[in-house]
Amino acid sequence: MTTLSVDIPVLETERLILREPRMSDFEAHAAFAASERARFVGGPFDRWGAWRGFSSAVGHWMLFGYGFWVVEDKASGATAGRVGVIKPEGWSEPELGWHIYEGFEGRGLAHEAALMARDHAQGPMGFxxxxSHIDPQNTRSRALAERLGATIEREGELLGHPVLIYRHAKVPA
Structure with missing residues (x-):
C-alpha cells in the first residue's frame, strides 16, 4: 500500500488560522458553492460539484505542494473561507485566490488571510x-486585490469567461 502525505504549513494572523482542509469543513464549503456567492468561480454548484471542488483542493496540495488553506476564525473556530495559491490545468501561472463564506465578509478577514497567504507564498514558498483572475463584475474581489497592492496587468479569458488579470506586488524580502 502506498501512503500519500503532504506537509501543509499552518499560518496564523491575529484573528485567523490558515490550515489544512478537513472533512468537517465540507459543509461550509458546500453552502458557499451552492450559493449565488459562487457565481464568480463557476457556480453555483450542486453538492457533487461542491465535492469535486473541495476534494480537488486537497489533491492540489498533494500534487503540487501548495493550494488553498482553510480560513478558520480564531474567535469562533468556524470555517470562514479559503485562500491560497492554485495552478489548475489551463492556468498560465500560479494564482492567489480567496473565497470568504457568508457571515464572515465585511470584517477585513479576506484581506488578512490573502495578505498572509501572499506573503508566505512569495517568501518561504519561493513564488x-x-x-489573480477576477471577473470584471466582481467589484468586491477587485477592491480586495487593489487593497493588496495588485494592479490590472491585462484582460484575459479563463474557462471561456472574460477576466481581469491582476498582478500582485513583489513582497519585500
Whole structure:
C-alpha cells in the first residue's frame, strides 16, 4: 500500500488560522458553492460539484505542494473561507485566490488571510509575484486585490469567461 502525505504549513494572523482542509469543513464549503456567492468561480454548484471542488483542493496540495488553506476564525473556530495559491490545468501561472463564506465578509478577514497567504507564498514558498483572475463584475474581489497592492496587468479569458488579470506586488524580502 502506498501512503500519500503532504506537509501543509499552518499560518496564523491575529484573528485567523490558515490550515489544512478537513472533512468537517465540507459543509461550509458546500453552502458557499451552492450559493449565488459562487457565481464568480463557476457556480453555483450542486453538492457533487461542491465535492469535486473541495476534494480537488486537497489533491492540489498533494500534487503540487501548495493550494488553498482553510480560513478558520480564531474567535469562533468556524470555517470562514479559503485562500491560497492554485495552478489548475489551463492556468498560465500560479494564482492567489480567496473565497470568504457568508457571515464572515465585511470584517477585513479576506484581506488578512490573502495578505498572509501572499506573503508566505512569495517568501518561504519561493513564488514570484502572483496573479489573480477576477471577473470584471466582481467589484468586491477587485477592491480586495487593489487593497493588496495588485494592479490590472491585462484582460484575459479563463474557462471561456472574460477576466481581469491582476498582478500582485513583489513582497519585500
Amino acid at each position: 514570484a509575484p502572483l496573479i
